[in-house]
Amino acid sequence: MAEIPAPARERRVGRLLATLIVVLIVIGGVGSFLIARGRWWMLPVASVHGVEIDRLFNTTLVVTGIVFVLIHVVLAVFVWRYADRGTGRAAYWHDDRTLELTYTLIPAAVMITLVSMGAVVWAQVHSPPPPDAMVVEARGEQFGWLFRYPGKDGVFGRIDPARISVKDNPMGLDPADPASKSNIVTRDLHLVLARPVRVRIRSKDVIHSFYIPAFRVKQDAVPGMTVEIWFTPTREGDYELACAQLCGVGHYIMRGKVKVESQDAFDTWLAQQSH
Numbered sequence: 001m002a003e004i005p006a007p008a009r010e011r012r013v014g015r016l017l018a019t020l021i022v023v024l025i026v027i028g029g030v031g032s033f034l035i036a037r038g039r040w041w042m043l044p045v046a047s048v049h050g051v052e053i054d055r056l057f058n059t060t061l062v063v064t065g066i067v068f069v070l071i072h073v074v075l076a077v078f079v080w081r082y083a084d085r086g087t088g089r090a091a092y093w094h095d096d097r098t099l100e101l102t103y104t105l106i107p108a109a110v111m112i113t114l115v116s117m118g119a120v121v122w123a124q125v126h127s128p129p130p131p132d133a134m135v136v137e138a139r140g141e142q143f144g145w146l147f148r149y150p151g152k153d154g155v156f157g158r159i160d161p162a163r164i165s166v167k168d169n170p171m172g173l174d175p176a177d178p179a180s181k182s183n184i185v186t187r188d189l190h191l192v193l194a195r196p197v198r199v200r201i202r203s204k205d206v207i208h209s210f211y212i213p214a215f216r217v218k219q220d221a222v223p224g225m226t227v228e229i230w231f232t233p234t235r236e237g238d239y240e241l242a243c244a245q246l247c248g249v250g251h252y253i254m255r256g257k258v259k260v261e262s263q264d265a266f267d268t269w270l271a272q273q274s275h
């Protein structure tokens, strides 16, 4: 058998290695996607807005996924097909108007479509809350969450940071304000099923972030500001509130409990909370 010339042998080894790499990448990509979906995928959605956000997320993932695969297939085909055989010269030209317009306009159209879809959902999420929404305040601190319900009169009393006392007055309610009397301060967040809720988010010290993964809700809590968000829980149950902003050594324990329940159960619970 005639010996294979060196360049041809190298090419064959190169192609074998390329095939191996492509196969490994495909196995690794598909495998890790499946494992991630089973283990670390997003929690089942439990809010009205969350459904739209998930749809947007999946659309973006599919579109960018297709582009990613296509580009790498084209790259692999070119490496394979046009590998240097030790003969000839590479072609060179510039100024190809059609090509340049194509690779500019198509990605621009795709990006503008995705961004517009995102803007629509963003506008929904940040639209004014329905008038019948209940109101609750959430305050982050190093390291935990505190909630305040306005009580019967529906008014939040004045807060005075100088009055904050861990034991007696963690929220810093000002007793001089009559509206403070009916305010109810709690350690857990209870919400009513299918009832929109407006959350006034504040911080006592540094920047925290109010994050309830199951509701697809995430909003920074900024000291000196009250930031409002609203959403509507759609499933009864217990959920987790996390801080999504690295806020200090105890960041990891900033875990709050959220319970979504019927209006009756909520009223009973609220009545049991001390003022």
Ligand SMILES: [Cu+2]
Binding pocket: 140, 141, 207, 208, 209, 243, 244, 245, 246, 247, 251, 254
């Ligand atoms: Cu925090």
